[in-house]
Amino acid sequence: xxxxxxxxxxxxxxxxxxxxxxxxxxxxxxxxxxxxxxxxxxxxxxxxxxxxxxxxxxxxxxxxxxxxxxxxxxxxxxxxxxxxxxxxxxxxxxxxxxxxxxxxxxxxxxxx
Amino acid sequence: xxxxxxxxxxxxxxxxxxxxxxxxxxxxxxxxxxxxxxxxxxxxxxxxxxxxxxxxxxxxxxxxxxxxxxxxxxxxxxxxxxxxxxxxxxxxxxxxxxxxxxxxxxxxxxxxxxxxxxxxxxxxxxxxxxxxxxxxxxxxxxxxxxxxxxxxxxxxxxxxxxxxxxxxxxxxxxxxxxxxxxxxxxxxxxxxxxxxxxxxxxxxxxxxxxxxxxxxxxxxxxxxxxxxxxxxxxxxxxxxxxxxxxxxxxxxxxxxxxxxxxxxxxxxxxxxxxxxxxxxxxxxxxxxxxxxxxxxxxxxxxxxxxxxxxxxxxxxxxxxxxxxxxxxxxxxxxxxxxxxxxxxxxxxxxxxxxxxxxxxxxxxxxxxxxxxxxxxxx
Numbered sequence: 310x311x312x313x314x315x316x317x318x319x320x321x322x323x324x325x326x327x328x329x330x331x332x333x334x335x336x337x338x339x340x341x342x343x344x345x346x347x348x349x350x351x352x353x354x355x356x357x358x359x360x361x362x363x364x365x366x367x368x369x370x371x372x373x374x375x376x377x378x379x380x381x382x383x384x385x386x387x388x389x390x391x392x393x394x395x396x397x398x399x400x401x402x403x404x405x406x407x408x409x410x411x412x413x414x415x416x417x418x419x420x421x
Numbered sequence: 422x423x424x425x426x427x428x429x430x431x432x433x434x435x436x437x438x439x440x441x442x443x444x445x446x447x448x449x450x451x452x453x454x455x456x457x458x459x460x461x462x463x464x465x466x467x468x469x470x471x472x473x474x475x476x477x478x479x480x481x482x483x484x485x486x487x488x489x490x491x492x493x494x495x496x497x498x499x500x501x502x503x504x505x506x507x508x509x510x511x512x513x514x515x516x517x518x519x520x521x522x523x524x525x526x527x528x529x530x531x532x533x534x535x536x537x538x539x540x541x542x543x544x545x546x547x548x549x550x551x552x553x554x555x556x557x558x559x560x561x562x563x564x565x566x567x568x569x570x571x572x573x574x575x576x577x578x579x580x581x582x583x584x585x586x587x588x589x590x591x592x593x594x595x596x597x598x599x600x601x602x603x604x605x606x607x608x609x610x611x612x613x614x615x616x617x618x619x620x621x622x623x624x625x626x627x628x629x630x631x632x633x634x635x636x637x638x639x640x641x642x643x644x645x646x647x648x649x650x651x652x653x654x655x656x657x658x659x660x661x662x663x664x665x666x667x668x669x670x671x672x673x674x675x676x677x678x679x680x681x682x683x684x685x686x687x688x689x690x691x692x693x694x695x696x697x698x699x700x701x702x703x704x705x706x707x708x709x710x711x712x713x714x715x716x717x718x719x720x721x722x723x724x725x726x727x728x729x730x731x732x733x734x735x736x737x738x739x740x741x742x743x744x745x746x747x748x749x750x751x752x753x754x755x756x757x758x759x760x761x762x763x764x765x766x767x768x769x770x771x772x773x774x775x776x777x778x779x780x781x782x783x784x785x786x787x788x789x790x791x792x793x794x795x796x797x798x799x
Contacts, residue, residue: 310613311459312422313590351584352577353592356460360467360573363678368654368727394459400702404654404725407715413708415687 313351320387323349333381334374336367341381348385355396358382368404371396423589427451428778429609429619431596431633432626435466435572435764436756438579439771440623442501444778445586453617454583455594455609457629462576464627465763468732470650470673470684471572472663473765474512476539476564477528479741482766483535485785489769490566497570497768503578505570506677510661512567513550515717517557521667525562532564539564551660553720569663569674572764579771596626598636599753606637606752621778623754628697628735630757637750642738642795643758647693648684649706649731653724655679670713681724685710702731734761744770744790746777754778755792 329342339362352358364378365371375396383390428444430437433456441454473494475486498504516522525541532539544559584590599622600608609617624630628645656679665672673683687705695701707729715722737743737758747753754777756770773783
């Protein structure tokens with residue numbers, strides 16, 4: 310059980326850093342500063358972070374930035390990255406065209 | 422962490438977060454929100470297509486749904502300080518056969534009787550509104566005041582604002598029972614034995630509401646249902662309106678981001694027997710959804726799917742939510758059974774729940790949504 314208000318009090322206010330403009334999620338263009346700010350707005354899990362900022366939700370589905378985002382969130386929360394639940398992987402594992410995905414042998418005819 | 426407050430809200434989904442925000446906005450900030458999972462909006466709030474729709478609704482929901490769209494949605498982004506991507510760009514419900522058109526006509530007639538502008542249009546007019554649709558579409562119902570928004574951002578924006586205003590949020594606080602004291606709902610007990618206390622308890626815990634309400638003797642006829650959604654990579658801008666079909670084989674829209682989000686089914690959902698904590702998608706649905714979408718929007722056949730996801734809906738037995746104060750358990754307020762279409766009404770529901778908590782009359786009469794409306798018909 311975690312009380313968000315206690316966490317926010319513990320980690321203190323957002324302090325700007327020199328490298329806040331660095332792009333962390335390249336697919337969705339999310340910066341380090343935006344991620345750090347979101348932690349201070351109450352986004353304390355990777356699940357919430359992805360929904361709030363879209364980091365890791367683009368074409369590569371977080372394969373590039375997943376670890377980086379986790380490290381930044383953990384540092385801001387002053388915890389070990391291992392304590393953070395990683396992002397859930399979703400099917401399909403690689404982007405697939407609808408016309409290919411539709412051909413699984415199901416009913417309803419070939420739409421293409 | 423405080424354990425006593427004026428109000429405890431069980432459920433940190435879009436309805437719970439909206440209720441917390443509207444209470445705080447009225448100055449009622451001594452509120453604790455208990456979320457069972459580790460993340461706000463873990464349930465249906467993040468697992469829906471983002472429709473902000475009036476058309477196709479039961480008349481019992483339509484009044485407050487329309488009130489929310491007229492009064493809360495237009496200024497929500499500005500009010501919360503987060504762009505929730507609300508777009509009032511209409512809803513086309515498409516038909517391909519005469520039977521489809523008859524069904525759509527019936528829904529349109531129901532909505533019009535409540536004063537909603539929904540009209541039937543022919544294939545030519547559909548094409549003018551959306552040139553990307555298949556030639557097989559012979560007509561549609563068109564509701565210009567419907568639209569869509571981003572459900573994840575809306576939920577988290579309400580959360581963020583309520584937190585800033587002083588509401589206490591506790592995550593990973595899975596509630597297992599309520600306890601009455603001197604005839605009133607008073608205590609909320611979580612899995613690890615922690616006891617929270619409040620003068621009023623708001624139960625907005627989605628499908629988990631039933632088990633919790635039962636601990637004070639109230640049983641709400643609800644079931645669960647697993648539904649899935651899929652999302653494409655970013656596409657060039659095509660159209661803005663929300664789409665649905667008479668057959669309900671898919672629904673969805675293009676997001677501000679450029680990707681398309683669609684909800685779909687494979688037809689075998691009734692037989693789903695995975696546990697409620699299991700959110701794995703089926704191997705059939707994403708393919709069935711692709712076929713359904715391509716049959717209506719052939720231009721998307723080359724669009725790549727990047728992700729699919731699923732979640733459990735809290736189905737009310739008559740498909741209409743349950744809302745209001747519980748007579749037998751003073752201090753308990755219920756809001757559950759949103760049946761997969763609760764996102765669009767969340768601002769209005771949150772607003773009215775805050776009204777109930779402060780003892781005000783709700784802006785819209787909710788007596789048709791009472792928990793004790795269910796009677797045996799045989």
